[in-house]
Amino acid sequence: xxxxxxxxxxxxxxxxxxxxxxxxxxxxxxxxxxxxxxxxxxxxxxxxxxxxxxxxxxxxxxxxxxxxxxxxxxxxxxxxxxxxxxxxxxxxxxxxxxxxxxxxxxxxxxxxxxxxxxxxxxxxxxxxxxxxxxxxxxxxxxxxxxxxxxxxxxxxxxxxx
Amino acid sequence: xxxxxxxxxxxxxxxxxxxxxxxxxxxxxxxxxxxxxxxxxxxxxxxxxxxxxxxxxxxxxxxxxxxxxxxxxxxxxxxxxxxxxxxxxxxxxxxxxxxxxxxxxxxxxxxxxxxxxxxxxxxxxxxxxxxxxxxxxxxxxxxxxxxxxxxxxxxxx
Numbered sequence: 001x002x003x004x005x006x007x008x009x010x011x012x013x014x015x016x017x018x019x020x021x022x023x024x025x026x027x028x029x030x031x032x033x034x035x036x037x038x039x040x041x042x043x044x045x046x047x048x049x050x051x052x053x054x055x056x057x058x059x060x061x062x063x064x065x066x067x068x069x070x071x072x073x074x075x076x077x078x079x080x081x082x083x084x085x086x087x088x089x090x091x092x093x094x095x096x097x098x099x100x101x102x103x104x105x106x107x108x109x110x111x112x113x114x115x116x117x118x119x120x121x122x123x124x125x126x127x128x129x130x131x132x133x134x135x136x137x138x139x140x141x142x143x144x145x146x147x148x149x150x151x152x153x154x155x156x157x158x159x160x161x
Numbered sequence: 162x163x164x165x166x167x168x169x170x171x172x173x174x175x176x177x178x179x180x181x182x183x184x185x186x187x188x189x190x191x192x193x194x195x196x197x198x199x200x201x202x203x204x205x206x207x208x209x210x211x212x213x214x215x216x217x218x219x220x221x222x223x224x225x226x227x228x229x230x231x232x233x234x235x236x237x238x239x240x241x242x243x244x245x246x247x248x249x250x251x252x253x254x255x256x257x258x259x260x261x262x263x264x265x266x267x268x269x270x271x272x273x274x275x276x277x278x279x280x281x282x283x284x285x286x287x288x289x290x291x292x293x294x295x296x297x298x299x300x301x302x303x304x305x306x307x308x309x310x311x312x313x314x315x316x317x318x
């Protein structure tokens with residue numbers, strides 16, 4: 001079966017000329033960088049026909065520490081009907097790292113967003129149940145941030161030594 | 162009377178009885194569980210050494226096998242399981258993660274379960290080969306045989 005060619009980057013740049021901040025294809029993976037205000041509109045556009053990016057494969061965060069803006073949320077979308085992947089990147093500033101929640105579109109975003117909140121302290125606005133998912137109650141700080149001390153321990157019980 | 166009796170010490174015969182009837186409780190959290198299954202099932206068969214019974218209740222078991230990584234989140238659970246076990250009890254740290262935290266020296270992982278509970282025998286390896294587990298079992302049996310036994314009506318000094 002011949003794979004359908006998707007020229008998604010050109011088409012998106014044509015449709016939203018001032019919103020797409022950066023579009024590239026490193027190692028053949030189409031990637032676009034957008035602002036957080038534009039996220040919901042773009043995702044709503046992408047998941048409908050003809051693009052049909054109906055599946056959220058992954059949602060994660062990167063802490064660049066010394067770069068401005070510091071954080072970057074990465075979405076990996078997959079189109080089942082076109083057999084095509086797309087990567088969205090949304091930079092977030094250090095002072096107020098918030099982004100709109102996508103749980104109302106994809107149910108699996110719920111736990112992925114909770115993980116990012118737990119590990120990086122990014123606030124997902126509109127999330128129905130934004131609690132820690134991996135770390136326990138009483139854990140202070142966000143362990144995957146680059147400025148979290150490498151050897152810092154927060155045991156739940158008193159250790160024997 | 163020849164050949165009809167033998168003499169021993171009560172401490173010694175109690176140790177002999179205990180070392181060959183080790184009911185174990187597998188506290189399996191990670192990939193070491195695969196090697197535990199291999200050691201426990203027919204291919205390597207710890208039943209040959211009298212440790213065949215797997216009790217999935219800490220109250221009925223003598224030997225706690227901590228198999229795999231123990232995180233800080235899990236530490237209170239492991240200590241509760243240990244405290245629920247009745248005396249006499251022994252603990253085996255199975256695999257590098259349980260022994261020392263292994264490669265995980267970070268915010269989440271306990272650096273060796275001896276930070277939480279006392280450990281009798283450490284089994285290194287990532288994961289340990291079944292032969293290592295059997296060797297550890299034999300060494301634990303030697304330890305049980307030699308140790309000062311406790312029993313209910315024992316006279317204490």
